[in-house]
Amino acid sequence: MNSRLILATITSVIGLTFSTASLAWLEGGGEREEAMDLKPDLENGMDVYEVCSGCHLPEGWGKDDGTFPQLAGQHAAVLIKQLADIREGNRDNPTMYPFALPRAIGGAQALADVVAYTQKLPMTPVNGKGEWAKGTPEFEQGKKLYKVNCVECHGENGEGSAEKFYPKIQGQHYKYMMRQFEWIRDGKRRNANPDMVKQIKGFSNKDMQMVINYVSRIPVPKKDLAPSADWTNPDFD
Numbered sequence: 454m455n456s457r458l459i460l461a462t463i464t465s466v467i468g469l470t471f472s473t474a475s476l477a478w479l480e481g482g483g484e485r486e487e488a489m490d491l492k493p494d495l496e497n498g499m500d501v502y503e504v505c506s507g508c509h510l511p512e513g514w515g516k517d518d519g520t521f522p523q524l525a526g527q528h529a530a531v532l533i534k535q536l537a538d539i540r541e542g543n544r545d546n547p548t549m550y551p552f553a554l555p556r557a558i559g560g561a562q563a564l565a566d567v568v569a570y571t572q573k574l575p576m577t578p579v580n581g582k583g584e585w586a587k588g589t590p591e592f593e594q595g596k597k598l599y600k601v602n603c604v605e606c607h608g609e610n611g612e613g614s615a616e617k618f619y620p621k622i623q624g625q626h627y628k629y630m631m632r633q634f635e636w637i638r639d640g641k642r643r644n645a646n647p648d649m650v651k652q653i654k655g656f657s658n659k660d661m662q663m664v665i666n667y668v669s670r671i672p673v674p675k676k677d678l679a680p681s682a683d684w685t686n687p688d689f690d
């Protein structure tokens with residue numbers, strides 16, 4: 454092989470590597486794009502949500518022990534992406550997988566409907582938090598880490614971005630976020646954004662605890678919260 458041919462081969466291999474990395478994160482076409490274009494039916498969303506409520510609870514609050522994430526208030530677009538990724542085998546979730554399949558709940562329309570429903574649910578006023586209160590050195594260090602490494606994507610207050618598929622992380626449970634953050638850092642969550650992976654590669658476990666502690670304590674705007682921790686979802690009385 455002459456050197457020019459070798460160079461061309463190397464370039465095309467590198468190009469391929471880059472495109473598979475971004476493919477795994479935000480693949481064009483597929484169920485995500487299909488569901489994003491559909492007009493959601495909230496009534497059907499409520500019906501679909503019944504099976505989900507077994508784990509994510511009728512209020513969509515998940516659990517503060519981190520087993521189930523809060524879905525209430527999360528951007529519909531973010532959840533569509535996650536559900537499509539899980540159904541396409543791009544993010545592992547063996548506990549939930551059988552309940553999320555098309556034969557269990559329906560096709561792209563069911564995805565559009567159920568996330569439109571959960572997006573409207575008020576969020577828990579008592580999400581699980583890390584151990585360090587405001588004013589402790591660990592809280593302050595976590596805040597610094599957040600400003601430098603996370604604001605660019607997740608926003609000043611952890612509000613995320615629907616258009617860019619960046620999750621809202623304010624009000625999410627500490628233990629759930631710890632698991633996801635670690636999986637993203639260590640490459641276990643295969644659908645993760647490659648730029649986030651790069652950004653947090655150097656995080657020690659203590660850095661991770663401090664930054665997630667801070668995130669878990671970012672106040673959620675009152676308008677997005679349920680009136681009290683005793684609120685129950687009247688749709689599932």
Ligand code: HEC
Pocket residue numbers: 501502504505506507508509520521522524532535536545546548549552553558567620632
């Ligand atoms: C048997 C329990 C179970 C059921 C039923 C279930 N889930 Fe889940 N779900 C989970 C678990 C566990 C996770 C977190 C997995 C992880 O840690 O990666 C999860 C995660 C998710 C996520 C990812 C959230 C995020 O922030 O990235 C979405 C979206 C979701 N579920 C939606 C649904 C919907 C919609 C339904 C109903 C069609 C449903 N789930 C039914 C257990 C369940």
Ligand code: HEC
Pocket residue numbers: 478522534598599602603604605606607618619620622630631633634644645646648649652653664665668
């Ligand atoms: C380049 C943009 C980017 C940066 C920087 C970034 N993230 Fe993310 N983050 C994302 C995206 C996109 C996802 C969702 C990945 C996916 O689609 O599976 C995510 C997912 C998460 C999740 C899981 C949320 C869930 O609901 O499952 C947590 C927690 C998180 N990020 C925290 C952080 C923290 C803390 C920082 C800073 C230390 C950070 N991220 C930096 C883009 C970013």
